[in-house]
Amino acid sequence: MTGATGTIGRHIVSSLDEAGRRVRALVRDPAGAALPEGVEVVRGDLSSPGTLEAALRDVESVYLMWPGIAVDPRVVEVIARHAERVVYLSTDVADLADGEPATSYHQEIERLIRKSGLSWTFLRAIDFATNTLGWADQVRQGVVRWPYGQASRSLIHERDIADVAVRVLTSPGHDGARYVITGPESITHAEQVRIIGEAVGRQVRWEDLPVEVARRQLTAAWGNAAFVDARLRAWGSFVESPERVTDTVERVLGKPARTFRSWTEEHADDFR
Incomplete structure (x- = not known):
């Protein structure tokens, strides 16, 4: 997963690890990651797609958080060569019609993922x-x-985003979903x-x-x-x-949002 040392990512990593799931965390600085002992930490950088090949070997699902850098289509291409599905932390964006220009990097990445052949789920968090x-x-x-x-x-709450991400990563029935979470x-x-x-x-x-x-x-x-x-x-x-307020968190998790x-x-x- 990406963003493993961030505000949301740390909760995702901990929850998956506590549930006995194998987790591989992509980080720029493994020495400073300070992640749970059972988590496999590998060096890589989304700004350098060539560093992702080894990190993605034998990976089934990817949690993708984009750090706001310029969009490089090769990142999604590398993910699609190795993984089966991706859960992307996006934002509250409108779906693009074919040929319509993207107005944000989230829309660019969503479009690349939809065309990649991967199974996908978009978590569109309005604001944190x-x-x-x-x-x-x-x-x-x-x-x-x-x-x-x-x-x-x-x-x-960042923990609600993390909990929804964990549920989507570990249970069926979410392929193609665009979850607006508030x-x-x-x-x-x-x-x-x-x-x-x-x-x-x-x-x-x-x-x-x-x-x-x-x-x-x-x-x-x-x-x-x-x-x-x-x-x-x-x-x-x-x-x-x-x-707007949605009930997505409650529908996915079976409990109200914090x-x-x-x-x-x-x-x-x-x-x-």
Whole structure:
């Protein structure tokens, strides 16, 4: 699997290992991976497809997390030569018609996978609760300044993504599925900040940041003006139309998705 040392990947690796499944983890630095003892750790890099051949030998299923680098079709080609199926962590993207240009690397990879001959499942996670860790410094100061305080988001706990991935990797009936996975409720930015404050035992105030100020600050921080504009448009749309909530996690796992409050309680120390 790829992304084994990441926020989601570590949960997937641990769950598969605890269930007695053989796991091979592709990492750039095996010495620093710090994965469970029973996990086979191999060196490789998605930016260098030639390094994947040995890692994929005798592999049946692949969990693929793309790190945001330029898409190289050879990665999917190598996977298709060795594995039978792939579970790809995508995002909430629209399906492409034949010939329609991709607007994101997720769409590019989904299209490559669909044409590869592999059995596949796409996990389209809308957005992660872990992204609110970007507010941690402001939380410590007692006020979060961000645009669109009334934008309602359906953030998902990383462990729910991992649990769905494990279920899909280890059970039949998911081939060709496009699972849009979200948290169980849609909560405004301002309410998220209040809940974080309660988890850390501190009153935290929300302050709406003017959109143009946010655009300048985020472009300077993220270095991608087009991405910033896309994020601002999306957040603005969630003021009038809350981000959608799906029951996919409950349908796949047989239990409700974890709440944002439960996530903040688990991560309270990260905000202190």
